[in-house]
Amino acid sequence: MTQAILKRIFDLAISVAIMALLWPLLLLISALIKLESGGPALFIQDRIGKGGAVFRMYKFRTMIVNAEHTGTGLCSYPGDPRVTKVGRYLRAASLDELPQLYNVVMGSMSIVGPRPAVTYELGDYTMLTDLMKIRFKVKPGITGLAQVSGRNGLDWSQKIALDNMYVERFARLGIIEDIAIVFRTVWVMLSMQNVVEQAPQKGE
Numbered sequence: 001m002t003q004a005i006l007k008r009i010f011d012l013a014i015s016v017a018i019m020a021l022l023w024p025l026l027l028l029i030s031a032l033i034k035l036e037s038g039g040p041a042l043f044i045q046d047r048i049g050k051g052g053a054v055f056r057m058y059k060f061r062t063m064i065v066n067a068e069h070t071g072t073g074l075c076s077y078p079g080d081p082r083v084t085k086v087g088r089y090l091r092a093a094s095l096d097e098l099p100q101l102y103n104v105v106m107g108s109m110s111i112v113g114p115r116p117a118v119t120y121e122l123g124d125y126t127m128l129t130d131l132m133k134i135r136f137k138v139k140p141g142i143t144g145l146a147q148v149s150g151r152n153g154l155d156w157s158q159k160i161a162l163d164n165m166y167v168e169r170f171a172r173l174g175i176i177e178d179i180a181i182v183f184r185t186v187w188v189m190l191s192m193q194n195v196v197e198q199a200p201q202k203g204e
Contacts, residue, residue: 003174010175011111014182015101026098029060032086039065042099047116050139052125055108057116058099062087074118094189100142112178113141114163135163138170145169148184 019026030041043061045068046054067082068074076083083091090096103109109116114135122128125136146154146162154162169177 003170006175007110007170007178008107010178011104014111015104018098019101019105022098025095029086029090029095029098033061033084036086037061037064037084046119047140048119048122048125048136049108049116050136052133052136054119055103055116057109058102060087060090060096060099062090062096074121097142104142108139110139110141110178112144112166112181113139114144114166115147115159116140131164132160134167135160137167143181143185143188145181148181148188151188 033041039061041061043059043063044056045059047057049055062084063076063080063082064070064084067076071080071082087096100109104111122132125133144163145166146159149162150158166177166181
């Protein structure tokens, strides 16, 4: 059995199991979001996946409606007034990522892999350097090597380096690498560190 098949079985087993166990929590979160701020419970955004393919990624909405078009746009820093009260708790516990389990089931994402970039975050995919394209050789993930190695405390160059390292490690170790990252993810979630990006210093 190839590593790609094992990875798919691993993805389906984890995502289906979590959704089956947590469906009451998913409904509760959806209700709390709508009660606090109205609007949709889900935040849907186009992301770049494997091979540059664009797909729609789902998250629980943690900010005011249309937040990405106001204030600091895609970047959210500590104290960002656009983040709702419910959203702050969801982000701290990483519960806002749960709807991406649907992406995993549908095959556009994996449990483990590089975080998918927003379509306009890195520029035109066809214009990216070969080094930057390495991370797109695998499906994007809900968690990944960069997420367990610093998360939003890392800058883009550090994230890309770690994402590329994951691609190399998976090619060498296979599903063992994914299992190790999942265990490390549990600790990162419990620690609640580097949940949001740090505000840039003046002059940066």
